[in-house]
Amino acid sequence: MDGIELEIVWSNLISIVSEQAKALQRIAFSPIVREAGDLANALFDRQGRMVAQAVTGTPGHINSLAAAGKHFVDAFPTQTLREGDVLITNDPWLSAGHFFDITVMLPAFHKGKLIGFFGSTIHHTDIGGYGVGAGARDVHEEGLWIPMLKLYDAGEPNQTLHHMIRTNVRTPDHVFGDLAAQVSSARLACKRLSALLDRQGYDDIDELSEEIISRSEKATRESIRKLKPGTYHGESSFDVPGGDVITLKTAVTVDAKDGTITIDFTGSSGPSPHGINVVMNYTHAYSTFAIRSCLDPELPNNFGSLAPIKVVAPEGCIVNCKYPAPVNARHVVGMYVPMPILKALYHVMPDRVLAEGSGAVWTIQIQGKNANGTPFTSSMFNYSGGMGARQTKSGPSATCYPTGVAAVPVEVLEASMPILFTRKEIREGSGGAGASRGGDGQIIQWRMRTDSDWLLNAVASRTSLPPEGLDGGAPGEAGRFLVNGKSVSEARKMVMKAGDDVTLETPGGGGYGRG
Structure with missing residues (x-):
C-alpha cells in the first residue's frame, strides 16, 4: 500500500477510535470513567486482531482488550453475526482480569458486510458481590459473572441478560448508563469508519489491517534486533493488604x-488466598507495556507490535492464576508487573528505564447510607504515589504509573456521596534521593458525613517495603494507611464508625543514581 495513503488513512483510524473514547468518557455515568479515564477503546479486524487503539486509556485495559478480541471471534463466528448485534463479557480470564471491567464489542458493518469490530472496556460502578476489595475467598463471591453473550441481538435487547444484570447489582441505573455509553460510542465509531471507507473507495479494512499489522510487527522486530542479545533478570518485592509480601521475578x-x-515469571510468588491474583491477560498487558514503552514507544500499539513479545508464567502462580482464584483487586499485584521487567531492562537500556515507584494505585470504595436512609455505593477512586526517577530526570510526584489514570476531583466525590475531605497535599520529601530524585507521594484525609456505620474497601500496598532506588539511588518512603491515627493493613472490608478519620500517605518513588 502506498505510504502516503496509508498515513492518511491511519491518522483517520486513530481519530475515529479516539472520538469513540471521548464520546464514551463524556456520557459515562461512573466518575472513574468520566473523570479518571479508566477505559480502553480499539478497532479490530474480522479476525479479532487489534488494529488501532485510542490515544487515551490504561495499559491494563488496552492490552487486555487486545487479547479479548480473539476470544470474541472464537465465541461468535463472523458469519453468524448480524447488524445490531452487541457482544459482552466480564469473564476475568477472557478479558480484563476482574468482574468490574466489562468489555463490549460491537460488530461494524459496511454496505451489509461485516468489516470488523469496535471494542471498549471500562470499570463499572458496581457488579454486585463483595466489591473492589481483596476479601473474597473465591471468584464466585466477587460479583456477577457475565459469560460471552449478546447484550443486543440484531438491535433488540437481550431481556433475560438485562434482567439478570439489573437484579444482581446495587446501582443498576449507573451500570446500564455506562453500558449504554459503551454501545452508543461504538455505534458512532461504526458510522465514522463507514464514512471513511466511502471516501477512500474501500469495501472493507482487510488490506488496510494487514498492512498496518505487518508493518508494525516488522518495525518492532527490527527494534529488538538492535538490542544486546541475552537473558537479563529483575526482581521486585512489595507488601500487600494483610501484610503478605509478594515477590515477582x-x-x-x-x-x-x-x-x-x-x-518469564518463573520463581514468582504462588497464589494468594486474597483477591489480588492476576490472570495472564492482565500480566501480559502490563508486561508488553513495559517493553513497548522502553523499546520504541512511537510505534503503533496493535496486534503486530505486540506479537514479538512473549510472556510466560508457571500455571497457578500469582501472575497466572487459575479458576476459581479471587481476582477483584488484581491491580494490587498486576501494576507491579513492570517493575522487575524494568530492572532487567536496566542492563540493556539504562537510559530508558526508571526506578521502582509506588506501584499499584491505592483504591477506595465506600458503601453506606445517606442521611435520609437511602443506600449509596461509591465508584472506585484511586490515589497514586510517586514515580521512580529516570536517569536524567526526577520522577513525577503523585502520578499513577503504570496505569495512567487520573484522580477523581474531590469536588466530584463530595457531590456524589456524603464524604468530606479535610486534607490533600504532596507528601514532601517522600521521594528517594539520588542523582535524580524519586517523585513524592501525597497525603489524603477524609471522614464521612453520616450518622451510621459505613463500609470501607481500601487497598493499600507498600506500607512496609518502600520502592527501591536504582543504580545507587535511595529508596522512597513506604506508605501509611491510618484510621484515627493508627496504622491499618487489612485485606478485607472494614466496618467504620460515624466520625472515623481516614488518612492515606502514599509511597514516594525510588531515586536513580548516587547523589
Whole structure:
C-alpha cells in the first residue's frame, strides 16, 4: 500500500477510535470513567486482531482488550453475526482480569458486510458481590459473572441478560448508563469508519489491517534486533493488604536473531488466598507495556507490535492464576508487573528505564447510607504515589504509573456521596534521593458525613517495603494507611464508625543514581 495513503488513512483510524473514547468518557455515568479515564477503546479486524487503539486509556485495559478480541471471534463466528448485534463479557480470564471491567464489542458493518469490530472496556460502578476489595475467598463471591453473550441481538435487547444484570447489582441505573455509553460510542465509531471507507473507495479494512499489522510487527522486530542479545533478570518485592509480601521475578530474554523478547515469571510468588491474583491477560498487558514503552514507544500499539513479545508464567502462580482464584483487586499485584521487567531492562537500556515507584494505585470504595436512609455505593477512586526517577530526570510526584489514570476531583466525590475531605497535599520529601530524585507521594484525609456505620474497601500496598532506588539511588518512603491515627493493613472490608478519620500517605518513588 502506498505510504502516503496509508498515513492518511491511519491518522483517520486513530481519530475515529479516539472520538469513540471521548464520546464514551463524556456520557459515562461512573466518575472513574468520566473523570479518571479508566477505559480502553480499539478497532479490530474480522479476525479479532487489534488494529488501532485510542490515544487515551490504561495499559491494563488496552492490552487486555487486545487479547479479548480473539476470544470474541472464537465465541461468535463472523458469519453468524448480524447488524445490531452487541457482544459482552466480564469473564476475568477472557478479558480484563476482574468482574468490574466489562468489555463490549460491537460488530461494524459496511454496505451489509461485516468489516470488523469496535471494542471498549471500562470499570463499572458496581457488579454486585463483595466489591473492589481483596476479601473474597473465591471468584464466585466477587460479583456477577457475565459469560460471552449478546447484550443486543440484531438491535433488540437481550431481556433475560438485562434482567439478570439489573437484579444482581446495587446501582443498576449507573451500570446500564455506562453500558449504554459503551454501545452508543461504538455505534458512532461504526458510522465514522463507514464514512471513511466511502471516501477512500474501500469495501472493507482487510488490506488496510494487514498492512498496518505487518508493518508494525516488522518495525518492532527490527527494534529488538538492535538490542544486546541475552537473558537479563529483575526482581521486585512489595507488601500487600494483610501484610503478605509478594515477590515477582523475571527473566527477560532478547533474541536478536528472531527479533523477539520473552518474559518469564518463573520463581514468582504462588497464589494468594486474597483477591489480588492476576490472570495472564492482565500480566501480559502490563508486561508488553513495559517493553513497548522502553523499546520504541512511537510505534503503533496493535496486534503486530505486540506479537514479538512473549510472556510466560508457571500455571497457578500469582501472575497466572487459575479458576476459581479471587481476582477483584488484581491491580494490587498486576501494576507491579513492570517493575522487575524494568530492572532487567536496566542492563540493556539504562537510559530508558526508571526506578521502582509506588506501584499499584491505592483504591477506595465506600458503601453506606445517606442521611435520609437511602443506600449509596461509591465508584472506585484511586490515589497514586510517586514515580521512580529516570536517569536524567526526577520522577513525577503523585502520578499513577503504570496505569495512567487520573484522580477523581474531590469536588466530584463530595457531590456524589456524603464524604468530606479535610486534607490533600504532596507528601514532601517522600521521594528517594539520588542523582535524580524519586517523585513524592501525597497525603489524603477524609471522614464521612453520616450518622451510621459505613463500609470501607481500601487497598493499600507498600506500607512496609518502600520502592527501591536504582543504580545507587535511595529508596522512597513506604506508605501509611491510618484510621484515627493508627496504622491499618487489612485485606478485607472494614466496618467504620460515624466520625472515623481516614488518612492515606502514599509511597514516594525510588531515586536513580548516587547523589
